[in-house]
Amino acid sequence: MTNASSTDVLICGAGAAGLTLAIDLARRGISFHLVEKAQTPFGGSRGKGIQPRTLEVFEDLGFVDRIAAVGGHYPNQRTYSPDGSYADEAMFSEAKPTPDEPYCVPLMVMQGRTEQVMRERLAELGRQPHYGCALTGFDQDGKGVTANVIDQSAEHTIRARYLVGADGGRSFVRHALGTEFPGKTLGVRAVVADLLLSGLDRTIWHRFNEGDMARQLALCPLAGTELFQLQAPISAEGEPDLSVAGLQAFITARIATGFDVVVHDVPWASAYAMNARLADSYRTGRVFLIGDAAHIHPPTGGQGLNTSVQDAHNLGWKLAAVLAGAPDALLNTYEEERRPIAAEMLGLSTGLLEAAKRGDMRRGREVQQLDLAYSTSSLAFEAPARHRGILAGDRAPDAPLTGAAGQGVRVFDLLNGPHWTLIGFMTDRATPAPRHGLHIHRVSSHGDLIDTHGHFRKAYGIGEGAWVLVRPDGYIGAIVAAAHLGELQGYLDQVGLTEGSSRGERLAVRSDLI
Known part of the structure; x- marks a missing residue:
């Protein structure tokens, strides 16, 4: 990094949110700087649950299989009673992949490994974070942001068209903006630690003293590692001893009799107070907040990292579109859509935290984030209006199809990538004019795709002649009947999809079709 440089986007914070945004911008050819004040990448387990909807995002970004390979499935929970008896219970209800939902249960991947895979993906795209580089101040005007950063070598000035604060719950960007962060402290303080220990079965998540906040203790084997994650509430007073000896004594005092657990190493540990807070605004001029900079919460339910990743996935394509000439108002839909989700x-x-205090926490479909939708968004367009089945703003389901050449094709294969996707169902041979950044497909007996087993019809529930427009983040932007296809043109202009200006440009778009 030079002492003075310019870029399209400056991202402050190289955690999961910042890395997601960086990957999305990199694959779109958008210039950016990704800075992180920490000297080295985070390596702990903190956010270890990857929900099904986030796995779909990771598939779109090109690394879902690598994430799965460094983690694994959640083990059953074993809850011990004071008399030494115990009961085992599955963490989640049994589920199998379906044609429309290929990822049916969360995966356990320690956060440090998730972010390592993300950095590897970013490196494939030719980019990397700058560690030990702290944002110290910024000013903005009508055309961009002038930011000051400092690293080990010097102070630098970066001129960016947009600044994104992905710098965590204590966000410097949020504080510098003066954005209020209302909410409450939840009255629970806890310790979380990664431990190398012996004396426990690694196929079970061990839980002791459930319902007793003064003595609760959970030890979960971290999939893909030799470590256990310790989670336990602690006193609001004093500082816990997070050394090997300190955590050994802590576990011995809370664990049931009959166990001989020995702590050998503590690669990472942290004590924290739980809060629930939500930023008043996600956008101030040319500055945006994503991830924990915009919302913090208790860890119950495994929602935080996932919500943060999806914030970035929502913002990335909108930044790219506006940088390419789409109306600036498109960026207002980031807060419109994501703040209610948070x-x-x-x-x-x-x-779920309140349930955990009682020792009665159950995790159902609501934690999987597959049902989150933007149905009230200004980007949700239907002609005519729909009153049942899939709606504009909903997540676009997957479905197996057969290509005209005989190969198997999933809907997600069509959607994955930085483009928009327009799919016509049982349409005639008339096709909307190609536009740069738009892939067009027709599902019919004479189209490029065939709904061989009816899974597309079942998942999408649209009538013959209808068209479904899917956004780059995998949500449905518009559903229009054949008679209303002309009304889609204004929508495409609104989101920055312009018609090719020459025959050659149109041919280039068509050559992308599968």
Whole structure:
């Protein structure tokens, strides 16, 4: 990094949210700087649950299989009673992949490994974070943001068209903006630690003293590692001893009799107070907040990292579109869509915390984030209006199809990538004019795709001649009947999809079709 440089986007914070945004911008050819004040990447387990909807995002970004390979499935929970008896219970209800939902249960991947895979993906795209580089101040005007950063070598000035604060719950960007962060402290303080220990079965998540907040203790084997994650509430007073000896004594005092657990190493540990807070605004001029900079919450339900990743996935394509000439108002839909999701997530995780205090926490479909939708968004367009089945703003389901050449094709294969996707169902041979950044397909007996087993019809529930427009983040932007296809043109202009200006440009778009 030079002492003075310019870029399209400056991202402050290289955690999961910042890395997601960086990957999305990199694959779109958008210039950016990704800075992180920490000297080295985070390596702990903190956010270890990857929900099904986030796995779909990771598939779109090109690394879902690598994430799965470094983690694994959640083990059953074993809850011990004071008399030494115990009961085993599955963490989640049994589920199998379906044609429309290929990822049916969360995966356990320690956060440090998730972010490592993300950095590897970013490196494939030719980019990397700058560690030990702290944002110290910024000013903005009508055309961009002038930011000051400092690293080990010097101070630098970066001129960016947009600044994104992905710098965590204590966000420097949020504080510098003066954005209020209302909410409450939840009266629970806890310790979380990664431990190398012996004396426990690694196929079970061990839980002791459930319902007793003064003595609760959970030890979960971290999939893909030799470590256990310790989670336990602690006193609001004093500082816990997070050394090997300190955590050994802590576990011995809370664990049931008959166990001989020995702590050998503590690679990472942290004590924290639980809060539920939501930023008043996600956008101030040319500055945006994503991830924990915009919302913090208790860890119950495994929602935080997932919500943060999806914030970035929502913002990335909108930044790219506006940088390419789409109306600036498109960026206002980031807060419009994502802030209500965060408010709902805070309510869910806080409710699960209350259940955990009673020793009665159940995790159902609501934590999987597959049903989150933007149905009230200004980007949700239907002609005519729909009153049942899939709606504009809903997540676009997957479905197996057969290509005209005989190969198997999933809907997600069509959607994955930085483009928009327009799919016509049982349409005639008339096709909307190609536009740069738009892939067009027809599902019919004479189209490029065939709904061989009826899974597309079942998942989408649209009538013959209808068209479904899917956004780059995998949500449905518009559903229009054949008679209303002309009304889609204004929508495409609104989101920055322009018609090719020459025959050659149109041919280039068509050559992308599968």
